[in-house]
Amino acid sequence: MSRDGLGEFEQLVMLAIVHLSRLGDVYGVPIVEEIERRTGRQVADAAVYVTLRRLEKKGLVSSWKGDPTAERGGKARRCVEVSPAGRKMLRASRSALDRMWQGLDATARRAR
C-alpha cells in the first residue's frame, strides 16, 4: 500500500461497501461475504476490520451506529459507507489503473 494511493485490498473493501450500500446497511460480516463472493478468494475477517479502521482514520470511510436488531439481541451494528473523499480516491485509483493498461489489451490477451 502506498502512502497516497489505495492498496489492492483497500480498494476491494471500499468497492464491496459501494456494492452493498445499494441493498441496505453495510457492516463487517456482509463485506467479508461480498469480497469472497466476487473474487472467489478466502478473506480473513481480521483483515477486513483492520482495513476498515485504517480507512476510517484516513477519512475515506465513515461509520455510525445502526438501529438495534433482534438478530444481535437488541444491540446495534456499526454501519459503514464510503465518504465523498473515498469515492474520489476510488475513481482516481481506477483511472490510474486504466491509464496503465492503455495499449496493453492485446498483450494481455496474448498472455492469457
Add this chain to the structure above:
Amino acid sequence: MSRSPQVNSGPPRLWRALVRRALPADRRDDIIGDLSETFARDAASTGSGAALRRYRRRALTLAGRFLLERGRERLAAIARVRFSPLDLRLGVRMLWRYPVLSCVSTVSLALAVAIGALAWAVITMFLWPSLPMPAGDRVVRIQLHDDISNQFEAHLTADFLRWRGGTITLSDVGAWARIDRNMTMADGAIEPVTIAEVTPSMFALAGSTPVIGRALNDADARLAAPAVMVIGQRLWRDRFAADPSIVGRAVLLSDTPTTVVGVLPEPFRFPVQFEVWQPLKLDESSVRPRQGRSLDVWARLKPDAAIETAAREMTQTVRQEAIDWPATHAHLSASVQPFARSFSTMGPEDRLAIGSLHVVIGFLIAVVSGNVALLMFTRAATRETEIAVRSALGAGRARIIAQFFAESLALSGLALGAGWILARWGLRYAFDAFVATSNSGRVPAFWYQPTLPPVSVAYAVAVALFAALVTGVMPALKVTRRLATRIRESAPGAGGLKVGGAWTVLIIAQVALTLAMPVVMYFVRSGQRQIEAVDIGVPTSEYLVASLSPGARTSRARFVQDVRAIREALPSISGVSHATVADRLPFFAHENDVLQVDDGGAAAPDDQGGYRAAVAAVDPDFFGHFEMTPIAGRLFSAGDYVGRPRAAVVNQLFVDRVFGGRNPIGRRVKFMATSQEPAPRPPSLTTDTRDPWLDIVGVVRDLCMGYPGSAWKQGLYVPLDLRHVDTVWVTARVPGALPGGLTTQALALRVTAAKIDPSLLVTAVQTLPEVVDLSVRETGTWVKVLGVVSGWVMLLGLSGIYAVLSFAVSRRTREIGIRLALGSNRPRVVLAILRGPLIQIAAGVVVGVLIGTAFGRMVSGGAVSVLNLAFCIAVIAGVCVLACLVPVRRALAVDPIAALRVE
C-alpha cells in the same frame, strides 16, 4: 423482544474475552457483535461444533492482527517523534522542578547502568581475556594432551627443542618454567618469590623494554653463565626503594647470589603474574622425550595464520613425533589455544553461569526501568491538566511524547554519568576485594585489570537509551491515549487515568523484591556475625602460624629434618612458649573423608555408606598447644608415631553424631574408598593394608575443623608422618600477645627458617585471627554489596509504593470529598479508596515473604527460625508503613469543601 436461540447459546466466553482484550476499545463491541452474529449463523447452518471451530479461528486471527496493528501504531508514533533543543532544556528544568523524584530515579538508573557495565567488565575479563601487549590476541599456548590419562603433559623439553625454530604458522616459540625461591630484600627480610625462568625470546615477543638496565639475552641462558635476573618495577619500588643502582647488584635468591640486570615496567608480568625473570637454562645433551623439567610453551601466530591452521599443523607435528618416539608420544595430541584464555579453568557450566548473569542483570534493569517508568507515569498523571492545555493549544500526540522522551533523556544522561563513575569505582573495589579475599592477597594474572572495556561503554549507553525509552515513551503513550475523551469525561482529581495490568505486575514484582532483599542481607550478615563470634576456647591472638614447603631441590629427608629443627628452634624466639606442627590447623579447610565404623555407628551412614569427617594429622603436643585435654581415653603418645598410624583421637561432635554420644574408646574406624575418591587418603594416612583399622584412643573438645563460617564438623586426629606431606603448618604460641602484636616473632620465624635452610619456603606467616579475618572480609564484601543493593531496592520499593498510593489519592480526591460530604466515616473512605493499591502491595508482600523465607531456608539449611520470620515481617511492615504514611495522611486530610470547589 425475542431472541434467536443461536444467540442464546452464545460463543465460548473464554475466546470472547481473549478477543475482547486485543481489540481497540472504540470498535470492541461492534466487532464482538459481528463475530457473535456469524457464530449464530454458522451454528444454524453447519452445527455448533463446526461453528465453534470457526469462531476460535476467527478470534485468534482477530486478536493477532489487532495486536500487531497496535504495535505498528506505537512504533509509527515513536518514529514520528521530532526533537528540538527546547525539549531537552525543558527536560532539564523538569529535573529541578521534581527534585525528590529526580534523585530517586537518577540513583536507581545509575545503579542499573553501573551494574550492567560491571557485569560486562567481569564477563569480558573472564570469558574473553586477552594479553595487554602488542598483538596479544595472536600469542598462543601450545600444550600436549595425554589422551589415556586425560591430563596435559608438563615435560615438554624435548618437544620444545623441536618446535623452537618455528613452524609454517608459528614464530617466536618460547618456553618458561615456574620456580619458588626465597629472596633477601633490601631491608634484610626474606620472602618467598615466584620466578619465571624464560627463554630470552620473551622480551622480543612481549615488546617490553626495561626501564633501567637490560633484558635477558641468549648468553645469559648458557649453562655456565652466571646467575642473573630481571625484576618488576613494583618489586623494585616497594622492596628495593626504587634504588637506581640496583643494576649490577647481587641479591640472594635462596643461597645463590643473583645479579639484577634490569627492571621491567609495570604492569608487565608475562607469562602470568611474575615479577622476577631468570633465563631458562636447558641442558640439551641430556634431554629425553617426556622427561626433564616441567615447561610451558608459547608462540606467536604468523601474519595471516589462523589459530585453527596452527592447531592442524601442530597435530601433524605431534603425529611425526609419535612415529619418532612411539614409546612416549603415541597417545599425545596437540592443543593450540589463545594464551590468556588457556589459563581459564572455567568449564562450559561456569561459562554458562557467567553468561546467564546477563539474564539476571537484564531482569534487574527491566525492573528498575519499569519502576522509574511508574514514577514518571504517576508524575505524568499529576500533569494531566498541563498535557490537556498543550493538546488544546495544538500539540499532537507525537509532540507530547517527544517532550516526555526528552525529559527521560535528560534524566538518563545524568544517570549515565553517575553510573559510569560508580562502575569504575565498583570495579576497582571488587577487584581489590577479590585480590584480598578470594585470591589470598596474590596478584592475579596480569591480563586481569580493573578497567571497563569498550563493550561496557556501549552497554551503559544502550541501557541509558533503553531506560529513556521505557521511562519516557511508555508513560507518554499511556497518558496521551484517548486524551481528549478522558478530559471530556473527567474533572481534576476525579480520575480518568488508570493503572493497567502490566503496571500491576510491576508493582507486585517490585514490592516482592523490596522485601526479599533485606531478608537476604540479614541472613548473610548473620553468617558474618557467626564467624566473628567464633570461639575455640583459647586466645587466638597468641597464635602465630606459617606454612612450610620444601624448596625445588630439597630432598624429602632434608625437609623432615628442617621442619623438626624449626619446631625445636621456635621456643627460643623471644616470647614464644611453645610450637607444634600439623597438616591442618583450626579455621583451615580440612579434608573430608568417609570413614567406616567397625560395628556401624548410631547415626545412619551417608550415601557413600560411611560417615564424613574432617581429618587432621598432628604432632603429639598439638593438643597441649591448644589447651585440649582428653574428655575420655588418652592423647597420642610417642608409641603412636612408630610405624603406620594405628591410633586416632576424635572430637566430641564425632562422638555425638556418629556414636550417638556413646563411649567410642576402643571402637575402630577406617578410611573408605568412595566413588569420588578411589584412593582412601594420602599415603601419610593410609594404614596398613592388611589391618587398615585405627583404634579410637581418646576424645577431645571441638576445635573448629574447617572455615570459621561453616558449620562445625565432626573430626578425627591422626599422628602426623612428615615423610608423606608436601606442606605443613607450624604454629607458635606467644602468651599474652595482643591482636597485631606478633610482628617481631613473625620476622624472627622467617629468619630462623632461613638460617636452618635458605631454600625452605615459608609462606602465609600470619596470626590465627588473621585467618578468621580473611573469612570475615570475604563475607563482609558480600554484606557491603548486598547492603548497597538492598538499600537501592528498598528505595525503589518505597518510591514505588508511595507513587502508587499517591496516584490513587490524587486521582480520587473529589470522590473522597463527596463521600466525606455525604457523611462517610473518614478511615473507611480512605480504606475504600486505597483498597486496590493495597491489594497489589499485599500480593507483593506474599511473594516477597515466599522468596525471603525460601532463601533463608537455603542459607540456614533447614527451617527458618521464629526470630528470622519475625524480622522478615518487621521489615515488611516497616517498609509498607513508611511508604503509606504520606499518601494516607494526605487522603485523611482531604477537605470536602476544597475538593468539591475544584470543579
